[in-house]
Amino acid sequence: MTDLIRCAALQGYESAARSVGVSAQQQLRKQGLPLSCLKEPERFIPYAAFMRLLEETAFLGRCPEFGLRLAQHQQAYLEGPLTLLMRHAQNLNEALALGAQYGHVFSPVMRASLVPVVEQPALVDITLNTHGGTPGACVQATEFVLLGIVHVVRWLTEGQVRPVLVLLPHVAISSPQVLAQYLACECRFETTFAAVRLRLADLSLQLPARNPLLLQMARGYIEHHYGTGQQLLADRVRILLRQRMAMGRVAQTDIAQALALHPKTLQRRLVQEGERFDALLDSVRRERFVELLAQPTRPSLAQIALMVGYSEQSALARSCQRWFGRSPSAMRT
Secondary structure, eight states: OOSEEEGGGGTTHHHHHHHTTOOHHHHHHHTTOOGGGGSOTTOEEEHHHHHHHHHHHHHHTTOTTHHHHHHHHGGGGOOSHHHHHHHTSSBHHHHHHHHHHTGGGTOTTEEEEEEEOTTOTTEEEEEEEESSSOGGGOHHHHHHHHHHHHHHHHHHTTTSOOOSEEEESSOOOSOHHHHHHHHOSEEEESOSSEEEEEEGGGGGOBOTTOOHHHHHHHHHHHHHHHOOSOSSHHHHHHHHHHHHGGGTOOSHHHHHHHTTOOHHHHHHHHHHTTOOHHHHHHHHHHHHHHHHHTOTTOOOHHHHHHHTTOSSHHHHHHHHHHHHSSOHHHHHO
16 A cells, blocks of 8 residues: 555645646546545545546646646645644644654655755755656656645745745746746756755744644544554654654654654664664665665765765765775765
């Protein structure tokens, strides 16, 4: 149950399709989706079918910005279980971490992470990764989700935070005027990843609706009705490590706090699963290092060291020697 998305993503689809002269019912049938999914937001549908639905509607309606149009229609449906949980966080940083941790409530296929902008330390990216298709095949879904992130950030902060840049991994298919109308910030195309860029200082903004008691109630509601999204604690730890690694918040105490566990309880439960926290961290760092080496943009080794959670390049060199018996430079070659 991984390549799925909640029917909540289709709220407003009927109106959006009608606005471009497309029959929502016909398109749902064509993609093998039941008409009832428009009225059952809690139901899951295949993510691939959702992508095809948006692409086909955009084509038939001659509306290259259809994904953005659908996201705009969804503003009326912002108050779902996940966003309500995020709304009661202490600050924007905690809210985004909760959104990443419980993202399976909306779609298990999506993974969001905070990544510092190496060349601009005052900025940070909310990156979006999916394994439901290549960037060129899911333009509409990518733009839909990115504008959704923008809307959520504005909603959580009651308009106090706005993105400085949106990065899109595909060629521009809409005019700059249309994009400005929806995203209200600069857009950059043909990037290596999809992201919404914020000011780092915005992460510490105290949320207007923060409430620790309501936060715990919302967390309990989600875990009771939707589960944790992972069967094993070790899997949940791996996800959190990947999401927080580039920001340097991967100490055992950090991850335990994110899971609402005492650090000793976290370690004891990991041992029961045959795992150790330090081994999990090392494994995730190694996997991320290999992924970064394979990127076409080829980040510098100093950048890679930061993105796998090391403050110094020498620490990466020692780990690389231990992992592979050779230096990072030799691995890159």
